[in-house]
Amino acid sequence: MFDSIPFWQRTLTVMVCAAACLLPLAVRAEDETPKRVTYDDHIKSLLRAKCFSCHNADDRKGELDLSSYAATREGGASGEVVVPGDSLNSLLFALVAHTDEPAMPPESPKLAEDSIELIKAWVDGGALENAGSRVARAEPVGLPPELTATPTDAPKSAPMPPRLSLQPLVHTERADVVRALAVSPWSPLLAVAAPKQVLLFHTESLQLLGVLPFPEGMPEVLRFSRNGAVLLAGGGRGGLAGHTVAWNVTTGERLVQLGDELDTVLAADISADHALVALGGPKRVVRVFSADDGRQMYEMRKHVEWIYDVRFSPDAALLASADRSGAVRVSEAWTGDEYLALKGHEPGRVSLAWRADSNLLASCGADGAVRFWEMEKGEQVAKWDAHQGGATSLAFTSDGRLVTCGKDGTTKLWSGQGKLLRTFETLADEPLRTVYCEQSGRVLTGNFVGEVIAWDATSGDRKGRLTNNPPTLQSRVEASQQRLHELQTLIAALAREQRVAEDTAAAAAELAKRHEQLDDAQRRADAARTVARLVERDRDRLDGEIGRIEARVRRLETGLPNLQEAVRRADRSVRELGGDEEVRRLEQQLRTLARRRQGQLNGAKAQLADRQAKRRALQPEIAKAEAELAAASAALETLRAEFEPYRQEVERRQAALAAARASLAAAEAQLEEAEAEVVRWQEELAFARLPTAQE
Amino acid sequence: MNHRLDNANLHILPSAWRWALAVVLTGVLASAGDARGETNRGGPADNAHRIASLVIYPGEIHLTHAGAQQPLVVQATREDGVTLDVTDRVELHVENGQLAHLANATLFADQDGDTRLVARLAGRVAHAAVRIRDTHQPRDLSFRNDVIPVLSKVGCSSGACHGASRGKDGFNLSLLGYDPAGDHFRLTREISGRRINLALPRESLLLEKATGNVPHTGGRLLASGDPHYRMLEAWLREGAPNDAETAAQVDSIKLYPPAAVLEGAGSRQRLRVLATYSDGTRRDVTTLTRFETSNEFAAELDAELDEGAVVRAKGHGEAFLTAHFDVHSVGMRVLTLPADLEFAWPEVPEHNFIDTHVFNKLKKLRIAPSELASDAVFLRRVMLDLCGRLPTADEHRSFVADESSTKRAALIDELLESPEFHDLWVMKWSELLQMRTGPKITKKALMRYYNWLRDQIEGDVPVDRMVYELVAASGGTFAHAPTNFYQSEPEIAKTAENTAQLFLGIRLQCAQCHNHVFDRWTMDDYYGYAAFFARVGRKPGEDPRETVIFNRPAGEMKHPVDKRKMPPRFLGGELADIGEEDRRVVLARWMTAAENPYFARHMANLVWAHFFGQGIVEPVDDVRVSNPPVNPELLDALAARFVEHDFRLKELVRDICNSRTYQLSALPNETNATDEHNFARAKLRRLPAAVMLDVINQVTETTSKFKDVEEGGRAVEIPDGATTNYFLVTFGRSARETVCTCETRREPNLSQALHLINGATVHHKIRQGKVVRRMLEDNKSPAEVAEALYVRCLGRAPTERERTAIDDELAAAEKPREVLHDVFWALLNSQEFLFNH
Missing domain, CATH: 2.60.40.10 (Immunoglobulins)
Structure with missing residues (x-):
């Protein structure tokens, strides 16, 4: 028969049949519908993304709640939506498959084909709740008993984490904002929120101590319990899901997971006795769970806006909660009954902190003010403006002081009465969270660009900086190896340099010789100077004497004739006056004087001649001394001119040698450290790769 | 698949074959008929x-x-x-x-x-x-020029969503991005870490919600491969930077092509929008532009395609497409003609320039105007439009009998000189100027104001002069009547809005809180214009009832977003040079200048709308880019003419009434039956309330008493908007509480019908006026009385059918008077009476 079919018909038949056969494979190749589809494992997450926003326990559109298996089976206003085994007649399937009205999800594109297939498979397979006979929540969810023994007392030893993997789950090109910070009350331990993980740092060394994975999403709030043994994180995926997770600090293990919100968790706290965990977020409801068995104790629906903070009082009697409208409410922790409503803050983010005695609640808000509320009547007992533009975070120290940070870029420390004690450095980018570490006496603030800065609270000095975006261990290993390599290269280069620099020894010897020459020349010049000076002194002395003698001679020569004249007159007077004894005596005196003066004059003249002769004899000596001095000075200058640059050059070379030696020494000193770093990161990487290290 | 394949059956394909063939053919046809579209296949290749x-x-x-x-x-x-x-x-x-x-x-x-x-x-x-x-040189990403337009286009910042004044669930964006600086803050830092994630950009809530990856009440707006998504992601990867102060602004946009005439339903024209920036760069922004069509029946827009927008012809008509990007709006006209339309323009004379422009448009649209209205119809129409009354029986007879070829023009001239002409225009302006007593306007002031207006209209004062006096008015509200203009509204912003709407036809209201969504006016424009009125001062006069309007030495308008003082700026123009003058005087000068682009057009449009029931721009006080004139050349010509006539009302009215367009019949023809906008035929217009009452009084020879109107006066003469009666309220007389022309209601409703049928007005007036009785006493036969009633009310004699019906009734009745009263009643309730046609 086939022979009678023309070729083209045959080919087309084959092609069409082949296509028909391959088609199902092509469709199915991508995702296998699992053998057994269950609500818990497959359907819940599907419904969460597309259906829970309207069909959840709070909103219940059409009176249908799909957020739990029981509620799904119960159905809604149209009755049951799931008929096990019969998907065509199940409203849940019919509406998402658009075989019935109203089409679901409304005003949105139809669900993907494989999602619809999954729902179909689930219903047809009997609408199972979960795989096997495992009872939901068979594992105890409570905290291990040893942690709940005496949670409000100081622990015997500071709870610190064991050796943990330092491998971050994600390392991103740009750091995330610091969403949450928490510091342990009894240990120098800081928890920092990062994408998909919680990072633990030592507050003194600022070293990374461990990475706690939070693959659920972004952690938005971190709290250490009052004895530091439990770390609580709340967070999730914005707009979709959120819950809280608690870790045992000393073992690093996840203890429990509580809550199932339809948006992320922005606020969470664990009570001092480890009995209660409270959480809240954009869904506006504060939910409190028992940490022992995980059941929900109650819901508090008094808030009308997003919950930004929940805090148990230190004595675990009260629960304070704050929302975006600025309202702060205090309720009884165990029952959720309303206790106080505190009004005063403007709409915006509000943060809360309890004073250690549980009698005072502090809050700060978008108006930049810090307010204190007493817990008898809920009256505001203090208010002061802390930060212009808004105060974003606050924390009490154990002795009642307060640390705050705000939009003005500063972190401030206040006394318990509101007096400003210290303003820490202004950060380049907006500070978001601040904490105070008792053990190290440091204030730590996290900002918008993922940095956490640590200051000493007393002195205000910056002690260090860490980032919430630690590099992966591989990159650390690579970086440290790179550094080691660089150091080694550097050391080799420096060693070569040093060898070169050692050639200065010869130059130094040469320098010494020149120095000697210089000294000699100096000495000669000094001697010549001395001689010249002596000669000059003689000359000057002689000149002085000559001058004086000449002056005396002149005086005498001027005065003597008059005196002789006086003698002649006197003589004549004697003869004329005859017999006057006085006149004769006078005349005698005059004559004697004249004779004496004449003698002096002669003497002086003789002296003068003598001195002048000596002076003349000195002249050639002077000339000789001056010549010698000039020669010696010239020689000295010449030597100096040559010497100075040479000296400088040698100095330079010596300095270089010294520097090269110093660098080499420094580099060699670092070498050991660098080698240690490489080993350290390689060990961390190996540790991180161990199966037990990954929780 | 069970058919045997043998030669005999080859020509009948078995079902499987058919199926395969169908699949193959569908594919072939689909690829042939797609966007690469043939707009005109084949067709006769004639000239x-x-x-x-x-x-x-x-x-x-x-x-x-x-x-x-x-x-x-x-x-x-x-x-x-x-x-x-x-x-x-x-x-x-x-x-x-x-x-x-x-x-x-x-x-x-x-x-x-x-x-x-x-x-x-x-x-x-x-x-x-x-x-x-x-x-x-690569183009840097700019928040203002890249991110904001995406948020506007995709719908995030629309008024129904986060652009609402409170936003949604605490996330608020400025409506269509009028505040980019604030939007940047709200996106990046208002709640740190929530809306954007700089470490893991794809996990930003901004993207997760927009793609529907997490539940979003607003729905799914983007898919993750979309160019807009990728741009947002690129911006986040760069750290979500803000713009430098010097970032470029959009100077203008152009829409290509500038116009289109599409033939055949389904034919398409692609559209592109080009933006020019202040730094000299240019960019095609078609995928970021919002498009609208003014007439979905003529042309619809398809902007779903990734790569641009396409307009597609549907029915026969005209659509105006507007493209909005940033703060700019431009439009283009699309004429849509049916394929294979056979059309011949009839030989009709053009009476004046109005006809030239109207007919040019009709020719383009391939629409023929209706016939000329008959003399009787014309007489009634022009009498109602110019005088607010019906022609008397004598007038009717003599006009119809007149053989002169210029009788219509002569009639128009005559009516323009009648006192009733002024009454109608005084009433119209009273409505626009909100003449009514109120908390700020006492009766005395109102009467002064009203009488001033009367004087202006009766004196044929040019409109620009009148408007100038109103806007620049200073003085006491008794002593200088136009100052009452400033008494109807105490607030600066509202006063500015009112003057713009009233004198320029522009509705600025939207721009008070955000940039206008459908038009070019920004908040800057709004507050710059309002600044002209920031110094209007009011103080009591010597008479305690009088208020003095004066110019204060200080007073400024502050922009609400950044609080800067706004210097006065003319709308769509430059900063005003105020010097020492009163700002309003400067504004009044600009407003009434011949070169002002809005004033003459708006005034001409108002006048036009009176005679045609709709403006060339409609609504008349809603001039905007997305509401263009149906015939811009006509409007320009009317405005130019108005300016040539020195803004004198009568001359413009004369031109309009003499045009053939005005004198067309209301009966449609085949080509123009569906056209409502291009004046191819006269429009049926219900009489305004006051005219209706006057006309009822006129035909029943009765009067109504109105406050402040002398005995026997007409409803159109009522000065006070607050004076009214049941009839006037029911028929939508303007209460003059706003400047909007929309206050006058012409829509029919049940109350109106019931009132005419059962209400006191018609019934009593028929009896009270004793018209029928007097006619019968005058020895008219009942049939003649009936005919006289027809002429009196409808301007025509009864048809054969009507006559027969009446005669039958008369024959059967005992009292002819009652029958005639019923006829009269029926006439007063008829559409033909109540409508101007």
Whole structure:
């Protein structure tokens, strides 16, 4: 028969049949519908993304709640939506498959084909709740008993984490904002929120101590319990899901997971006795769970806006909660009954902190003010403006002081009465969270660009900086190896340099010789100077004497004739006056004087001649001394001119040698450290790769 | 699959074969009929269909940065005026292939330089100059110019969503991005870490919600491969930077092509929008532009395609497309004609320039005007429009009998000189000027105001003079009546809005809180204009009832977003040079100047609307880019004429009433039956309330008493908006509480019908006026009385059918008077009486 079919018909038949056969494979190749589809494992997450926003326990559109298996089976206003085994007649399937009205999800594109297939498979397979006979929540969810023994007392030893993997789950090109910070009350331990993980740092060394994975999403709030043994994180995926997770600090293990919100968790706290965990977020409801068995104790629906903070009082009697409208409410922790409503803050983010005695609640808000509320009547007992533009975070120290940070870029420390004690450095980018570490006496603030800065609270000095975006261990290993390599290269280069620099020894010897020459020349010049000076002194002395003698001679020569004249007159007077004894005596005196003066004059003249002769004899000596001095000075200058640059050059070379030696020494000193770093990161990487290290 | 395949059955394909063939053929047809569309297949290649010209848009292509590209639109125009989108059919070629290359009808820059783009089709050539610069310089991402337009286009900042004044669930964006600085803060830092995630950009809530990855009440707006998504992601990867102070602004946008005439339902024209920035760069922003069509029945827009927008013809008519991007709006006209339309323009005379322009438009639309209205119809119509009354029986008879060829023009001239003419225009202006007593306007002031207005109208004072006096008014409200203009509204902003709406036809209201969504007015424009009124002062006069309006020495208008003082700026124009003058005087000068682009047009439009029931721009006080005049040339010509006539009302009215267009019949013909906008026929217009009451009084020979109107006066003479009666309220008389022309209601409703049927007005007035009785006493026969009633009310004699029906009734009745009263009643309730047709 086939022979009678023309070729083209045959080919087309084959092609069409082949296509028909391959088609199902092509469709199915991508995702296998699992053998057994269950609500818990497959359907819940599907419904969460597309259906829970309207069909959840709070909103219940059409009176249908799909957020739990029981509620799904119960159905809604149209009755049951799931008929096990019969998907065509199940409203849940019919509406998402658009075989019935109203089409679901409304005003949105139809669900993907494989999602619809999954729902179909689930219903047809009997609408199972979960795989096997495992009872939901068979594992105890409570905290291990040893942690709940005496949670409000100081622990015997500071709870610190064991050796943990330092491998971050994600390392991103740009750091995330610091969403949450928490510091342990009894240990120098800081928890920092990062994408998909919680990072633990030592507050003194600022070293990374461990990475706690939070693959659920972004952690938005971190709290250490009052004895530091439990770390609580709340967070999730914005707009979709959120819950809280608690870790045992000393073992690093996840203890429990509580809550199932339809948006992320922005606020969470664990009570001092480890009995209660409270959480809240954009869904506006504060939910409190028992940490022992995980059941929900109650819901508090008094808030009308997003919950930004929940805090148990230190004595675990009260629960304070704050929302975006600025309202702060205090309720009884165990029952959720309303206790106080505190009004005063403007709409915006509000943060809360309890004073250690549980009698005072502090809050700060978008108006930049810090307010204190007493817990008898809920009256505001203090208010002061802390930060212009808004105060974003606050924390009490154990002795009642307060640390705050705000939009003005500063972190401030206040006394318990509101007096400003210290303003820490202004950060380049907006500070978001601040904490105070008792053990190290440091204030730590996290900002918008993922940095956490640590200051000493007393002195205000910056002690260090860490980032919430630690590099992966591989990159650390690579970086440290790179550094080691660089150091080694550097050391080799420096060693070569040093060898070169050692050639200065010869130059130094040469320098010494020149120095000697210089000294000699100096000495000669000094001697010549001395001689010249002596000669000059003689000359000057002689000149002085000559001058004086000449002056005396002149005086005498001027005065003597008059005196002789006086003698002649006197003589004549004697003869004329005859017999006057006085006149004769006078005349005698005059004559004697004249004779004496004449003698002096002669003497002086003789002296003068003598001195002048000596002076003349000195002249050639002077000339000789001056010549010698000039020669010696010239020689000295010449030597100096040559010497100075040479000296400088040698100095330079010596300095270089010294520097090269110093660098080499420094580099060699670092070498050991660098080698240690490489080993350290390689060990961390190996540790991180161990199966037990990954929780 | 069970059919045996043998030769005998070959011609009947078995079902499986059919199925396969169907699949194959569908594929072939689908690919043939897609967006690359043939706009005109085949058709008779006669002269009218020959391509007359070819144009490349843009005509000058500037590629101004690395990676710049320009999608092209090539449009051919046929001899008959129809345009074709030939972008995919035309042969395109770059003269210097080194500088740029073509792909998918888009030009891509390769190297700096100048060259030309050439297009060839059917023997026609078109060129576009190509200028390429800075190909090494990439264009930086800008928050204002890249992110904000995406948020507007995709819908995030629309008024129904986060652009609402409170936003949604605490996330608020400025409506369509009028506050980019604030939007940047709200997106990045208002709640740190919530809306954007700089470490893991794809996990930003902004993207997760927009793509529907997490539940979003607003729905799914983007898919993760979309260009808009990728742009947002790129911005987040860069750290979500804000713009520097010097970031470029959008100077203008152009929509290509500038117009289109599409033939045949389904024919398409692609559209592209080009933005020019203040730093000299240019960018095609079609995928970021919001488009609207004014008439979905004529042309619809398809902007779903990733690569642009397309307009598609549907029915026969005209649509105005508006494109909005940033704060700019531009429009284009699209005429849609049916395929294979056979149309011949009738030989009709043009009476004046009005007819020329109207008929030009009708020719383009392939619509013929209706016939000329008969004398009787014309007489009634023009009498109602000019005088607010019906023609008497004598007037009717003599006009119809008149043989003169210029009788209509003569009648118009005569009516223009009658006192009733002024009454109607005084009433119209009273409504616009909100003449009514109120908390701030006492009766005395109102009467002064009203009488002043009367004097202006009766004195034929040019409209510009009158408006100038109103706007620049200062003084006491008793002593200087126009100052009462400032008493109806105490607030600066509202006063500004009122003057703009009233005198320029512009509704600025929207721009008080955000940039106007459908028009070009920004908040800056609004507050710059309102600044003219920031110094209006009021104080009591010597008489305690009088208020003195004066110019205060200080007073400023502050922009609400950044609180800066706004200097006065003319709308759409420059900063005003105030000097020491009163700001309002400066404004009044600008407003009433002959060059003012809005004033003359708006006034002319108001006048036009009185005679045609709708303006050339409709609503008359809603001039905006997205509401253009149906016939811009006509409006321009009317405005120019009005200015030529020195803004005198009577001359413009004379021109209008003498046009053939005004005198057309209301009966449609085949071609113009569906056209409501282009004045191809007269429109049926219900009489305004006051005229209706007056006309009822007129035919029943009764009067009504109105406050402040002398005995026997007419409803159109009522000065006070607060004075009213049941009839007037029911029929929608304006209460004059706002300046909006929409206050006068003409829509019919049940109360009106019931009132006429059962209410006191008609019933009593028929009896009270004793018209029938007097006619019978005058020895008229009942049949003659009936005819007289018809002429009196409808301006015509009864038809045969009507006559027969009446005669039958008369014959059967005992009292002819009662029958005649019933006839009278029926006439007063008829559409023909109540409508101007």
